[in-house]
Amino acid sequence: MRGHTVLVATEYEDATADLVIAELNRRRVPVLRFDPGRDLPAAVGLAARLGQDGWEGTLTVRDRTADLAEVRSLYHRRPSPYGPAAGVDQAARFTAGENRRGLGGVLAALPRCRYLSHPSSIARAEYKPAQLAVALDVGLLVPRTVITNDRLEAQAFTAARPTIYKPLHAGAYEVDGEPAGIWAGPVQAHQLDDTVGCCAHLFQARVDKVADIRAVVVGREVFCVRITAPPGVVDWRAEYKNLSYASVNCPPDMRRALLRFLDAFDLAYGAFDFAVTEDGAWWFLECNPNGQWAWLEAATALPLTRAIADLLERGEERR
Structure with missing residues (x-):
């Protein structure tokens, strides 16, 4: 690919990234889109060499190649995590770890590259x-906040003020096989039992x-x-x-x-x-x-x- 390339690392279906790529295409800015967690090794070829000015070499995605030393910027949108499916053997786990530290490590250390973010x-x-x-x-x-896995601490906090519970991380969640979300919601002291001890919980004073x-x-x-x-x-x-x-x-x-x-x-x-x-x-x-x-x-x-x-x-x- 000629010119200083913009790399876009994201999952296969990302309508938000599509908008940005379309705008860069309209401006005739070279773009190379890929999902590093899924595309290596089947669709990605990495040939990175450490030169005097940092990493150089090439990144090839299917039939397109970018010069690593001339990458203009990396849009780190929502790439899939590096990792094998659950239950696979240790060789697959080792491979996934090497890909994350190899390809992921090079992408995180490109010379003269602007990261977003x-x-x-x-x-x-x-x-x-x-x-x-x-x-x-x-x-x-x-707002006043407590993070705890102590039921008594959580009950004391929620009894003293109107309180919201919210997850600390919006991870993947399903109900009956369908994607779902755990939204922030009100919680009262009498609703809290010993299951609070299963993990850390975030409780926060409710803002009116x-x-x-x-x-x-x-x-x-x-x-x-x-x-x-x-x-x-x-x-x-x-x-x-x-x-x-x-x-x-x-x-x-x-x-x-x-x-x-x-x-x-x-x-x-x-x-x-x-x-x-x-x-x-x-x-x-x-x-x-x-x-x-x-x-x-x-x-x-x-x-x-x-x-x-x-x-x-x-x-x-x-x-």
């Missing part, structure tokens, strides 16, 4: 305890909100959308069909705090969720370092595809 930065920022601590440090409002805000930060650009759900809805993700959207300005102090948050994790992108109270205060709930955004662009016409394509096209400054 770096895989290790995304992984570090996915820990909610770290998010909440950084949010406080940069001056954001954060009138709306939500999703703030999407791309590089140094900030786009904010006010999300209004039906009365009484705690987690708007459970009511997609009944939401309304409006783009809103980001207050200057909030913008500075969001950029400081991303800088703390060395992220180039973040999708922040806030609960908004009647007095206009924004209460930090979480930041998804790889959160979805395409449906917001469709609802509000905010130029999110353009912003992401701009950053990927620009890449790092080259000497």
Whole structure:
């Protein structure tokens, strides 16, 4: 492939990545899309050599090849994890581990490459305890929170205030074989029993909100959308069909705090969720370092595809 290539690492079906790739194609920016966790070795050939200026060589995906030393940027969207299916033998597990540390390691150490965002930065920022601590440090409002597997601790916290339970990680979940989500929801002390001891749980003081805000930060650009759900809805993700959207300005102090948050994790992108109270205060709930955004662009016409394509096209400054 001629020119400085943009690598897009994501799963096979990713309509959000498709929007960005279409925009880069329109600009005639070379793009190589692949799913590293699934495509190696059947569809990927790696020939990486350590030179004086870092990793060089080639990455081939089917019939297309990119020069590793000339990769412009890597869009680390939602690639499949490296790993064999459950129950396979140790040789397959060893192979998966070598692929993650080999191909994944090279992709994470490309010279002069702009990352959106770096895989290790995304992984570090996915820990909610770290998010909440950084949010406080940069001056954001954060509801009182406890993380515990102690039933008595959880009961004492929930008895003292209206409380929300939310999972610490939005992993894959199914009900009767169908994909499902574990939404944030209210919990009371009498509902908690000894099963709390099975794992860590996050309990948080419920914010008496009138709306939500999703703030999407791309590089140094900030786009904010006010999300209004039906009365009484705690987690708007459970009511997609009944939401309304409006783009809103980001207050200057909030913008500075969001950029400081991303800088703390060395992220180039973040999708922040806030609960908004009647007095206009924004209460930090979480930041998804790889959160979805395409449906917001469709609802509000905010130029999110353009912003992401701009950053990927620009890449790092080259000497």
